[in-house]
Amino acid sequence: MTTLDRRSFLKSAMIAAAGATNLHMLAAQTAPLIAPKSPNDNIHLALIGAGIQGQGDTKTALQVPGVKLVAVADCYDGRLAHAKELWGADVFTTRDYREILARPDVDAVLIATPDHWHKQAAVDAMKAGKDVYLEKPMIHLYSDGPEIIDTARSTDRILQVGSQRVSNVAYSKAKELLAAGAIGKLNTVNARWDRNSSMGAWNYTVPLDASPETCDWPRFLGTAPKIAWNPEHFFQWRKWKAYGSGVAGDLFVHLFSGTHFITGSHGPTRAMGTGSVRYWKDGRDADDVMLALFDYPEGFNLSLRVNFVNGGEESEGFLFTGDEGTMEIAGNSVIVTRVPHERDPGMTIGTFTNDMQRQLTAEHGRKYPVEHPAGSTYAAVENYSAPRGYSDSYDHFHNFFNSVRTRRQPVEDATFGFRAAGAALLSNLSIEKDAIVHWDPETMKLA
Template identity: 75%
Template structure:
């Protein structure tokens, strides 16, 4: 909910509630295969804004040590040593990290177009992987990542931290208990109103082909001359990022799928455009989309980088008997119940007076008045996370617990592909100017 620069500063000094992860500890009840006193040696691949923010949380999990970092900008390699020690091994080439025997797991926070290759290479090198969202940049990435994780028998967790949130766990519990009746609609948003929120990240004064490994950054992307804006603000271009769908819609899908248990939508339609940030980027700054779910509900999403209010993230789940709202600013979930009337009611005012009288008499015979019994129903219920709570910390705690125990993660590659695949339907719909269809079970465009 903060801009990324402030997020990093806050992450470094936040008081984290390690006990909150215990709410999900039943997932990891078996004894770990390695001593819990042994450090998990972690390497970071991609030390940009998200990578450094993730690392602040990762290294606060007991028994985790950062030992190596790879990034294509020399200034970041200097800064990670300033943050985490001069003994860190640093390199521009992440393959040097994968060759190291002292690295147990890697945190991949590269631009989206590098996610698949970095993850596949890491898994094949015998490393467990925490892969930032969106898991994919292209649809063809998903099956290869899933298959590689299976064939190598390594742990892979995707980095959508809402899946580990105690707030979202409470929302899941409430929905399953019937707190709002039968779900029929979900409305979600993530709006921003700042230049940095719209991906205009600062470019260092020394940015140049000498300090930035431009060819390595490009990877599979089209080969063009060095461009510092594309290097440091890569989310603004489809060659490297996935737009607001891959950056923010995917969080909303992860939350929706976790809470509802759904595997994803079957139909999508989207619209959007560059409404304000016409600075050379080709990724839209406003996007709206609608999705049909086989469970019988619709999902409506929007992201607006030209929002005139505060940055906000949230959900509204609409059911037959009430509403459930998740507010990202207060880190809370609130249920407001409106139980359906037991009587159907009547509309007789347009009938003749005699007919009105006869109808009402018959109605009261069929539905006699009843005195309320017991206490009045609780119409509003709110659960708020404790002050200082961090679902990012919990997500890393759960990942490292799986690394130790070799038990399933809370967000595996299949879940990650279904969330990212659904999110990127929005881009496909806009590109095709049409409704698009998706099979959430086979994870394929139809």
């Protein structure tokens, strides 16, 4: 049993990220120069979308030294009022995020809107000269990806996607272990994210004052189909495909970002999904149970599962299987179980004649003489755990603000984010088409 302290974990993270950092630095050499912010200056942050995720993200972001919240945009007046309760009466609030983008004192925005607003808010922000932390999934439609990537490049803004697993020190350790051959050659990855509660199934509370007067319903709808005011759609938007991306966009995308970070893969080439609304039959059109299989060009298969009626407690994790062992990620811990192949393959000779058995036994003995291993004991199981109280969300925001200051590319740029979200949404596409679907992870296009 091995427990690593924070310093050891961070060292592993730096080693694992070195290759990606070199690529980012090479790209930066050809990009227009923008003066880095002084580490002593506050980065002025604005929040766009002050729901559950947005407020939680902001609380974490403000723990990073040198960050100040100056503005909040949301379509519900109650959340704007609460923003002032949380962060002070001097915080500027508005229903229209374009008013935030027009402010010269805003350096960066945190976008935590419903998925169908991700692309437009991010593109508008970058064109207004703001750096962007964009909640996952990066896209709602496949056409969103190229536009976000192109805008980030043309404006030379920092855009980081909010799948914090790529900043997790445990995942960095898993990446290091896999590359070092701890479990041999990888052949399968099994990942899950299960829940068994009403809140876990997105049945969020609707406030008593919800109405067309307190909620900007037309602005919320944006490009979505125009329907009559519906408070459940407004406050529980993840349950409908018009605004969200289902369990694939909410949870599968985390599993993809983790898989891609650890393996170094750009994504799958073939996908097959299945799912349905099995329990939460409340009018939603987003499945509450989904399973999917993916083929990766590196020679492994990925199996994903989300179950909102799993009969137990919430459960998230990975199992990486190689030809010499397994590596499990549970929370902020990594457990490696090594089972190396035996040198002696054994024999199946009992059905042969006695004479043939003697000949084969003699030949086998010459080829595989009996060995008597010596030396130190062998650790079949090793456990690596992040420090108690560790937060990968904090590290992810710390990495983002460091990129804002230094103008170096972030740990999860738009290309990485598109490859993770594009792969995740293959599950939805397969179910919709009732067919196997194909994706080119290099060109990031549906085949």
